[in-house]
Amino acid sequence: MVDLHQEFQNSGFFHEARIDRRSADALTGITAGLAADGQINQQEAEFLKRWIEVHLCHLGDPVVNLLYKRLSDMLSDGVLDSEESAELLDMLHQFAGLPVGSDQIFTTPCSLPLDNPAPALNWIDRVFLFTGVMAYGPRKECESLIVERGGLIGGSVSKKINYLVVGSIGNDQWLHSTYGTKIKKAVELRESGVPIAIISEEHWQKVLFG
Structure with a gap:
């Protein structure tokens, strides 16, 4: 698996330990609240980034690390554009387990419904x-x-x-x-x-x- 930007290794928040349950619950609640209205603005993104810096800098969960790194990258130019906002919203939905609407979630105790066997990939005009x-x-x-x-x-x-x-x-x-x-x-x-x-x-x- 290519980690092109070495997001896990290069972040100051990376560590082998797993996130503790109390902090996980708090962050899950915050991300659910931010994503509940189906949109993320720049002020909300900046708030989330600051919250992680204050409350989770002592932890070393790779998922939180990636979320923080992506937030930092998105806000590095001082502007959260529409595409970045949509990608961030997608991340927060997954993190919180929160769909945009009640009919937009599909849960399963099994594995992802991937094609098996995996198909050959063609590129041209696909x-x-x-x-x-x-x-x-x-x-x-x-x-x-x-x-x-x-x-x-x-x-x-x-x-x-x-x-x-x-x-x-x-x-x-x-x-x-x-x-x-x-x-x-x-x-x-x-x-x-x-x-x-x-x-x-x-x-x-x-x-x-x-």
Whole structure:
């Protein structure tokens, strides 16, 4: 698994220890509150960044580390743009186990509903869509790898999507195991006969980098 930006290793918050339950509950509650209205503004992002700095700097959980690093990157230029806001909201939904609406969550005690066996990936004119948080890096950079190879990026789950790539951060590290609306819709389309493949980031990276 490529950690292109070495987000885990380079952050001052990284450590081998796991996050303690009290701090996890507090952070889960805060992220749920921030994400509850379906949008994240710059003031909220800055508040969350400061809260982590004050309350979690002594901990060493890699998930919190990644959340903090992504927040820092998004706010480094002093502006949280619309794409960064959407990506941050996606992260907070997964962290808190909170959907945008009550009909937008699909939980399961089993593994992710990935295609098995994992399909071959073709790039030219194929439409990709990402969901979840990618270990490789920000979603914009993941999308650029697709475009460089002649692929296309979709805006939402539909019959036009060929591959839905599920980010690896959250599969087993997020505090709550939930599937968002993109995976739920993709499963429904796949079961209806639409040739949409649901693949892991691990498989995506393996094809990209060998």
